[in-house]
Amino acid sequence: MSKVRVILPDGSVWEAEKNVTPLQILERWKPTEVERFLLAEVNGQPWDLFRPVADEEIHIRFLTFDDPPARDAYRHTTAHVLAQAVKELFPNAKLAIGPPIENGFYYDFDIGRPFTEEDLQKIEQRMKEIVAADYRLKRLELPKKEAEALLRQAGETYKLEILAELDEETVSFYQQDGFIDLCRGPHIPSTGRIGALKLLNSAGAYWRGDERNPMLQRIYGTCFPTAEALQEHLTKLEEAQRRDHRRLGRELGLFIIEETIGSGLVLWLPKGGFIRNLLEEMWRAEHLKRGYQIVYTPHIARTELWDRSGHTQLYSDFMFPMMELESQKYLLKPMNCPLHITIFKTETRSYRDLPIRLCELGTVYRYERSGALHGLTRVRGMTCDDAHIFCRMDQAEEEFAAVVQLALRWLRLFGFDEFTVKIATRPTDKFAGTLEIWDQAESIIRSVVDNLNLDYELDVGGGAFYGPKLDIFLSDCLGRKWQCSTIQLDPNLPLRLEVNYVGQDNRDHPVVMIHRALFGTMERFMAILTEHYAGAFPTWMAPVQAIILPIADRHLSYAQSLQNGLKELGARVEINSKREPLSGRIFDAEAAKIPIILVVGDREVRDGGASVRLRGKKDLGYMPLTVLQQWIQEQIKTPKLDP
RNA sequence: GCCGCCGUAGCUCAGCGGAAGAGCGGGGGAUUUGUAAUCCCCAGGUCGUGGGUUCAAGUCCCACCGGCGGCUCCA
The missing domain is CATH 3.40.50.800 (Anticodon-binding domain)
Structure with missing residues (x-):
């Protein structure tokens, strides 16, 4: 029998039998605290407490609900309990996926009809029984062939689809009581470890989020170690509702969205208008101070402009339909850039003139699907605090960095101090330009972020069609994240639209454009401010002080x-x-x-x-x-x- | 767009087959008021729109319009 060298978090080294489980180690190491721990981390990998370890030497840590991987496992197991309950109550239900999410979990089922309120109550009741019964979880590994046979026999067509996409030779299942599910894991040791749970709601959700796929029924739920923690979370949800900007907007006379005007179109009432004007005046003053020049452009422009910019080919899904008069065709503008470019091109620009920074509080119109509209955060008519910086490639990094720094300082002015930065890269299908140009642009953004020592997440494929971007999300006082500033590096539209400057060599060179907004849109920022302050704006901002x-x-x-x-x-x-x-x-x-x-x-x-x-x-x-x-x-x- | 729920007075909502209601807000009156709601009276609704079922429809059915929640945070 070979041995395993176990290195505990406190540095002590033990010897254990091969195939020892973390739980066995834990029972020896901290026999009185076993219940606190939900998951192990073995050589950096999340590991079931009940899963034997095979390595000869392991560094092991034990995780509690406060550690994100353990919390995910905890909620993932609760999702399995949900699935078990649903399978028992609705034997014909087919399982899709059931991951943990930020504050809970969900599971998608195909049961051929929506769940009712009563269904949810019954399911939750059954889940509590499964928790009370304290079933142990087991992990089993099967060769793909056997897994396929098992799932086929169970009629789990969605699971078969998932299985078919897995590369591994053997796949894992987790089982508790009579319920078994194809699952990567990890899980907590037994259902009895789940403290307090609650099902929140159910809604339709497409299989894999694609509207061409069948619509499944998703049940959302959440769970916490104690009833108090669950209640705290539910109270927080209520607090978020209390702060809903749509409610406060009406109550405080800030803004309203009215049926007679149209979906996604905002009426700013005097008090909301006051705040907006205040922000806009600060914005203008700050931009003039920083070498930006203010311009104004119309809300509609001839279709030819949008053909040349590529919007009609690449952005038409979001554009309002064309209007025609005196045999001229026009489109409502979904962006300000082609108009700012036109302004730039009214003169021949020398390399010495750059950078040129044009800014505008420009109102644009975008078609958002009716189901996507939401208060002021998703609208069809919005005012971007837009600017376009036209510069040389050798200036791009410095200009980009200056905007990132400005954006962060700007948002702090309004009382926000926690930010998340996301870099969005080239979209997979609809994009303009060549791969080389995209790579160059993406590397400039990365270099800016590295030099500023910002942590960032990567949003692969999330860039605009003309260039990669850096988005800044702020966290409000409830910890919710909102996208505000966006800074986009665009080497492609200038090529397409021949936006050039005359270089020292007396030849034309394409400029690089930086598209950017600090607030994002006045509408969304107003919504964020309203919810962040629950309508109780700081005195300097309050319409009536x-x-x-x-x-x-x-x-x-x-x-x-x-x-x-x-x-x-x-x-x-x-x-x-x-x-x-x-x-x-x-x-x-x-x-x-x-x-x-x-x-x-x-x-x-x-x-x-x-x-x-x-x-x-x-x-x-x-x-x-x-x-x-x-x-x-x-x-x-x-x-x-x-x- | 799709699935589910919901549309009753300016706002928030009750009524869910048998004469349209409450609170807030609005108008009028009384009260001259000391730190989180003074009292009384009044006006205000083709019950989202259009069709249908029924002796009878806010109430049941259908369509449309609008709102709300959700539609990968991937075993």
Whole structure:
């Protein structure tokens, strides 16, 4: 019998029998803590606690729910419990896939009809029984042939399809109780280790996400080690709902999407319009300071322009249909670049003129499928905070890096400080230009990211049709990620559209373009801000910064003079002199999320100043006028980028 | 687009075969009010649109329009 050398996390080295399981090691090493651990990591590989190890020397670690691989295994096992329950209740159901996902898991089934609310309840009930029964999980490995026979006999056609795509000679199955499933694993040792679970909803989902495939029924669920942790997660989901920008947008008078206008088309109400204008003014000032030039372009342009740019061939799926008048054909613009290019080409540009940076808050229209629309985050008419930088190839890296840095600093101004960077590379089918040019562009982006020491993820094939890009996602206060800034390096449109400069050699050379947006679109950014702040915008951004509540009519003229004084300091101040009790008007002001409430009555009229209350907080007490003025100025100060 | 659910007053929703309701908001009146909702009265709806079933349709059926959730985070 050969031996295994086991190296534990604390550095101690043991000898064990061959085919020892991590669980056996754990029972010897930490007999009192066995229950805490869900999964092992053997020589860097996630490994079932119950799976014998074959190597002669192993470095082993034990993982708990707090380690992502173990959490995934935990939820993956729960997905198997879901599948077992469904198979028992609906023997004709065919299994598709059931992976763990960010906050839970799902499993796709083909049962020929949608699940009902009652189905879900029954399934969840059955799942809890399976958990209570505490079935052990087993891993078995079968040669592909035998696996195929097994799945064929079970009528699991989707699993057969998956199997056919696997290269391995032998494949693994996991089994608990009478349920067996083709699965890569890993899993937790037994169903009894699952603490609290809940099925959330079911919905149609195409097999492999492709609408040409049959529609399956997906059940989403989540699970946590304890009922408290599950409840915490459910509360968070409710909190997200409470912050839904579509709801807050209406309640706070920010924006609305109205049937009579059309799906995906936004009406900005005065308060939302105020915030947007504020952001846009900051944006313009910042861009002028940084050598950008502001341009304006029309919403429609002749089809020939879009033919030349390649949009009608490569982007037509997202474009509104053509309109024709006086035998001229026009298209609504889905992007601003061809128009900015046209502006660039109005003059012959010397190498000394570059870079030229044209920017515009340009409204574009894109056809999004009705089912994809969502509030302000997925719309059909949107304003991009767009810019196109025309530069030489030797300037591209520096310009690109400057934009990345600007974008990160810009987003921090609005209260975000956690970002994810994703590099999206050449699409597999619809792309313009040659592979060499794409490779060069992609390597420039990588070099920028490396020099700035940014961690990034790779989105293979996610680039625009004309070039690779770097997308910046921000995380809001609930940890949700949103795509905002996008910076695209485009060596292809300039070639196609002959966007050239005259070099030192007196010859034409193609420019390189950088397409970029910082906010992304004004619509989406407004949605993100609204949800991040739950409608309680920072004072500098709030459409109404302070509201004065005179206690009785006799205090109104004092309230007005106070209002005028504060307005002179630049504050946005209103008065609510409705003849309602103070508490009622405070309630209204809090509901409107006005940051500062100023109460004035006999005392304040006599002494000057006001009683101050901050949004969400109790009475801060009386402030004399001079103190109040200074304090207000501090409160309303707009954040600025350093030069 | 596809699957499921949902469309009743400006907003949020109850009513689900037998005379259209509530709260908020709006209008009017009373109250002159001290830190998260003062009281009373009133107006407001071809119950998303169009067809059908029925003695009778917000209510059941069909189509369309619109909204919501989901449609690879791959064994």
